[in-house]
Amino acid sequence: MEVSLLLPGEERCVPLPAKDGRAQVEYSYRTERGALFECVCTNAEEAHRLCEDWMMRQERY
Incomplete structure (x- = not known):
């Protein structure tokens, strides 16, 4: 996976071509x-x- 630029607090969700009939x-x-x-x-x-x-695991450490 390659993310060009995400600012702090930003999220990105991109649909991928289906593999074996399963959406991803x-x-x-x-x-x-x-x-x-x-x-x-x-x-x-x-x-x-x-x-x-x-994120919860990151908070513990």
Whole structure:
């Protein structure tokens, strides 16, 4: 995945061509502190959930 530019607090969700008949989205989010989260999921809701879990783990460390 390549993200050209995401400002702090910005997110991007881009639909990808279906693979094996399954839709996918590419999701990217840059935190206020500048950390970048990226994933490919079957839908935007799943991507948001993974991002929230990731952000909670970042807060602990």
